[in-house]
Amino acid sequence: MVAGGVGASALPAQTDPLTSWNEGAAKKAIVDFVNATTTQGSATYVAPEERIATFDQDGTLWVEQPMYTQVIYCLDRVPAVVRARPELADVEPFKTVLSGKRDAIAKLTMSDLEKILMATLTGMSVEQFRADAKRWIDTATDGRWKKRYVDLAYAPMLELLTYLRANGFKTYIVTGGGQDFVRVYAREVYGIPPEQVVGTAAGIKYGYDAAGKPVLTKEPKLFLNDDKAGKPEGIHLMIGRRPNAAFGNSDGDRQMLEYTTAVSGARLAMLVLHDDAQREYAYGPANGLPATKVGTFTQALYDEAMKKGWVVVSMKSDWNRIFAGGEVAKKQK
Amino acid sequence: MVAGGVGASALPAQTDPLTSWNEGAAKKAIVDFVNATTTQGSATYVAPEERIATFDQDGTLWVEQPMYTQVIYCLDRVPAVVRARPELADVEPFKTVLSGKRDAIAKLTMSDLEKILMATLTGMSVEQFRADAKRWIDTATDGRWKKRYVDLAYAPMLELLTYLRANGFKTYIVTGGGQDFVRVYAREVYGIPPEQVVGTAAGIKYGYDAAGKPVLTKEPKLFLNDDKAGKPEGIHLMIGRRPNAAFGNSDGDRQMLEYTTAVSGARLAMLVLHDDAQREYAYGPANGLPATKVGTFTQALYDEAMKKGWVVVSMKSDWNRIFAGGEVAKKQK
Numbered sequence: 124m125v126a127g128g129v130g131a132s133a134l135p136a137q138t139d140p141l142t143s144w145n146e147g148a149a150k151k152a153i154v155d156f157v158n159a160t161t162t163q164g165s166a167t168y169v170a171p172e173e174r175i176a177t178f179d180q181d182g183t184l185w186v187e188q189p190m191y192t193q194v195i196y197c198l199d200r201v202p203a204v205v206r207a208r209p210e211l212a213d214v215e216p217f218k219t220v221l222s223g224k225r226d227a228i229a230k231l232t233m234s235d236l237e238k239i240l241m242a243t244l245t246g247m248s249v250e251q252f253r254a255d256a257k258r259w260i261d262t263a264t265d266g267r268w269k270k271r272y273v274d275l276a277y278a279p280m281l282e283l284l285t286y287l288r289a290n291g292f293k294t295y296i297v298t299g300g301g302q303d304f305v306r307v308y309a310r311e312v313y314g315i316p317p318e319q320v321v322g323t324a325a326g327i328k329y330g331y332d333a334a335g336k337p338v339l340t341k342e343p344k345l346f347l348n349d350d351k352a353g354k355p356e357g358i359h360l361m362i363g364r365r366p367n368a369a370f371g372n373s374d375g376d377r378q379m380l381e382y383t384t385a386v387s388g389a390r391l392a393m394l395v396l397h398d399d400a401q402r403e404y405a406y407g408p409a410n411g412l413p414a415t416k417v418g419t420f421t422q423a424l425y426d427e428a429m430k431k432g433w434v435v436v437s438m439k440s441d442w443n444r445i446f447a448g449g450e451v452a453k454k455q456k
Numbered sequence: 457m458v459a460g461g462v463g464a465s466a467l468p469a470q471t472d473p474l475t476s477w478n479e480g481a482a483k484k485a486i487v488d489f490v491n492a493t494t495t496q497g498s499a500t501y502v503a504p505e506e507r508i509a510t511f512d513q514d515g516t517l518w519v520e521q522p523m524y525t526q527v528i529y530c531l532d533r534v535p536a537v538v539r540a541r542p543e544l545a546d547v548e549p550f551k552t553v554l555s556g557k558r559d560a561i562a563k564l565t566m567s568d569l570e571k572i573l574m575a576t577l578t579g580m581s582v583e584q585f586r587a588d589a590k591r592w593i594d595t596a597t598d599g600r601w602k603k604r605y606v607d608l609a610y611a612p613m614l615e616l617l618t619y620l621r622a623n624g625f626k627t628y629i630v631t632g633g634g635q636d637f638v639r640v641y642a643r644e645v646y647g648i649p650p651e652q653v654v655g656t657a658a659g660i661k662y663g664y665d666a667a668g669k670p671v672l673t674k675e676p677k678l679f680l681n682d683d684k685a686g687k688p689e690g691i692h693l694m695i696g697r698r699p700n701a702a703f704g705n706s707d708g709d710r711q712m713l714e715y716t717t718a719v720s721g722a723r724l725a726m727l728v729l730h731d732d733a734q735r736e737y738a739y740g741p742a743n744g745l746p747a748t749k750v751g752t753f754t755q756a757l758y759d760e761a762m763k764k765g766w767v768v769v770s771m772k773s774d775w776n777r778i779f780a781g782g783e784v785a786k787k788q789k
Contacts, residue, residue: 172649249692293651306696316505317696318626318651327692329685329711337711337718339692346693352662359582359660359672360679361694363639363650378662378670385670 140286143279143444150441152391152434153283157290159389160367167389171291175366177321177358177379178284180298180305182372182418183395184313186265186275188404190417193304194236196259198228200243211242244301245325245343252341256307270448273312277395278447280370284313287368295366297358298322299350299375303341321361323349354379372397373418380433392433396420399439473619476612476777483774485724485767486616490623492722493700500722504624508699510654510691510712511617513631513638515705515751516728517646519598519608521737523750526637527569529592531561533576544575577634578658578676585674589640603781606645610728611780613703617646620701628699630691631655632683632708636674654694656682683708688715705730706751713766725766729753732772 144150160169181187201220204211211217216235219227231239244252264271284294296315298305302322309315326342349357355378358366368391369376369383380392397404397420398412406415409425428435438445477483493502514520534553537544544550549568552560564572577585597604617627629648631638635655642648659675682690688711691699701724702709702716713725730737730753731745739748742758761768771778 172643302693302696310505318694320696324693327689329688329715337688337715339688339715355662355670355672356660360635360657361651363635363653382662382670382672 140289141279141282143282143442145441145443147441149393149434149436152393153286156368156389156391157286161290169367169389173364173367174287174290174292175295175362175364176287176292176368177295177297177362177366177370177383178280179354179371179373179376179379180296180322181300182397183370183376184276184280184296185272186268186403187418188397188406188415189267191300192272193300194240196256196263196304197236197239197243199259199263200255201239204242208242217242240301241343244304245341247341249303249327249339249341252303253307256304260308268446270446273308274446274449276312276447277442278444279442280395281313281447283370284315288314292368293319295319295321295358295362297349297354297369297379299348299353301325302347302349321349321357323347323353350375352378355382358382367391369393370395373420374424375418377424377427380428381431384431384433392428392431393436394420394424394428394433395436395438396425398437399442399445402445403438473622474612474615476615476775478774478776480774482726482767482769485726486619489701489722489724490619494623502700502722506697506700507620507623507625508628508695508697509620509625509701510628510630510695510699510703510716511613511646512687512704512706512709512712513629513655514633515730516703516709517609517613517629518605519601519736520751521730521739521748522600524633525605526633527573529589529596529637530569530572530576532592532596533588534572537575541575550575573634574676577637578674580674582636582660582672582674585636586640589637593641601779603779606641607779607781609645609780610775611777612775613728614646614780616703617648621647625701626652628652628654628691628695630682630687630702630712632681632686634658635680635682654682654690656680656686685711687712691715700724702726703728706753707757708751710757710760713761714764717764717766725761725764726769727753727757727761727766728769728771729758731770732775732778735778736771 141150141153159165159167160174162168178184181191198220201217205217205221212221216231216238219231220239260273265275268275288294294315296305296309296313300322302320302324305322306317306320309320324347326344326346328340328342330338330340332338347357354376365386366383369379370393371380372395384390384392396409397406399405405412406418407420408414409420409422425435474483474486492498492500493507495501511517514524531553534550538550538554545554549564549571552564553572593606598608601608621627627648629638629642633655635653635657638655639650639653642653657680659677659679661673661675663671663673665671680690687709698719699716702712703726704713705728717723717725729742730739732738738745739751740753741747742753742755758768
């Protein structure tokens with residue numbers, strides 16, 4: 124199935140690299156794309172150093188319902204922030220978060236959440252942030268699955284990352300989530316090093332501590348908003364060229380997929396449709412699925428995908444297995 | 457000389473990878489650093505996936521006198537910009553540039569140059585910019601050396617890039633120059649792919665052309681100022697971790713070297729001192745060399761280097777050869 128690519132010889136021909144994918148149009152599109160771009164002499168051949176694949180994270184590589192993992196981290200951090208800044212205890216939305224009342228917390232507006240994100244993700248050195256986020260992600264567990272968040276990565280997508288890398292593709296995460304947050308575990312979970320994580324970023328300020336030692340501090344201002352149009356913009360900033368393949372699951376990924384497929388040659392654009400309430404979640408509102416605020420996949424995006432030949436992956440019928448449950452992708456240098 | 461590193465086996469033990477470097481403290485510091493970080497079992501061993509080296513470009517990897525190559529490109533582009541926007545013909549500083557009077561052009565202020573950079577480096581799609589810059593860099597030649605700018609890369613530094621990569625280091629350019637400009641030739645000249653060029657960047661805006669095709673446009677606003685404190689800030693944004701080694705030649709590199717060496721372990725910080733007026737240029741004003749506006753290396757920086765054990769490379773005595781003259785570093789994937 125794999126022909127001519129860098130590292131292809133490492134894959135025994137009889138081993139299916141995508142065992143969690145059912146046979147069907149989605150799996151075939153992936154294998155066809157890899158063959159088209161790695162077969163020497165093919166008109167759609169891509170030189171190994173030009174092979175780039177970009178992946179959204181939340182809802183594409185791991186679970187994003189009922190709320191983005193990073194937002195849960197931020198809510199969990201509120202007590203520590205209030206201990207350091209007691210004046211926030213009586214100020215909304217911090218007061219509501221401290222109350223622990225789940226109904227009230229669930230009703231927080233986007234503006235409330237932004238205040239919480241700014242207060243919990245900035246103001247510290249990059250090392251302090253990394254250490255705190257690492258401590259949390261190593262142990263925090265999801266309420267429904269009773270598993271660590273890092274164990275809720277999708278097995279079929281980890282296989283896809285490994286398969287593309289075995290065929291010479293450099294794999295990137297391009298996420299609306301926090302770049303520094305995702306970097307904390309991206310290598311462990313996805314085999315992706317920090318420099319291949321493109322995400323929303325706060326401003327970073329260089330300065331010196333009391334002992335004169337250099338410190339990089341996360342500033343309470345948005346520097347890069349890596350969502351929607353910000354995704355191709357962030358890709359240009361951090362990768363400097365157009366991906367050959369892009370993977371997403373929501374309207375936040377539309378522009379990235381448009382940009383990826385706007386030129387000729389073999390291009391692969393895929394959207395994961397969450398249509399499996401039993402094994403994971405079902406939401407859209409595309410295809411009559413329930414509407415959601417987290418990871419919205421509109422009918423307009425679905426229609427654009429059909430029109431442009433983007434592949435919509437049905438979690439229910441294309442994947443025979445959902446969670447990796449601790450298995451991880453092979454590391455990429 | 458090379459022990460235990462990734463790819464070390466590719467270097468025959470009897471071949472000196474740094475032939476353009478004279479035997480001395482600078483060459484020894486490089487080899488000692490590589491041995492310290494790549495010898496398994498050593499207390500200062502660094503895992504291959506953590507090996508990062510960052511290089512300033514202008515004055516560190518290639519010639520920056522009498523003026524940064526990118527500024528010459530911008531001056532050369534002024535006639536084309538004025539053809540497209542004729543109203544600029546009678547406006548300063550464009551009028552002076554169009555006059556062709558070298559003395560007057562040499563007297564342009566930094567504020568004048570910024571206007572010229574903004575007008576010539578922005579307003580077009582990223583593809584248009586790349587094509588135009590490529591056309592120029594492929595043929596433009598330096599006035600003193602009568603060679604293409606890309607042939608004025610320093611042979612000892614290309615050897616150093618190759619040597620570090622052969623020992624598992626990922627090499628980055630971290631430049632105050634334009635990220636998109638340097639990306640045009642970084643692979644060809646330095647073997648460094650676009651995503652490993654961190655530089656000053658204009659804002660990028662995603663939109664659609666008249667036919668509805670996605671376009672990324674370079675906007676006339678500064679997004680990332682990758683000089684001085686902006687260098688460690690840019691490194692965090694684009695690489696996400698502290699380098700093990702950093703190379704520069706001017707006060708613009710001070711913070712990058714401070715940040716690189718602010719933690720324990722084997723760290724290498726080097727500054728190229730231009731003290732060879734005959735084979736290249738001599739400027740400082742460190743060490744009593746003539747002062748310059750381009751690539752200023754102050755006495756304060758020199759003193760900080762001495763105090764902190766950073767290595768100052770004397771171009772005159774440490775390098776037995778200056779220009780690569782068309783030889784290029786081995787490509788890094």
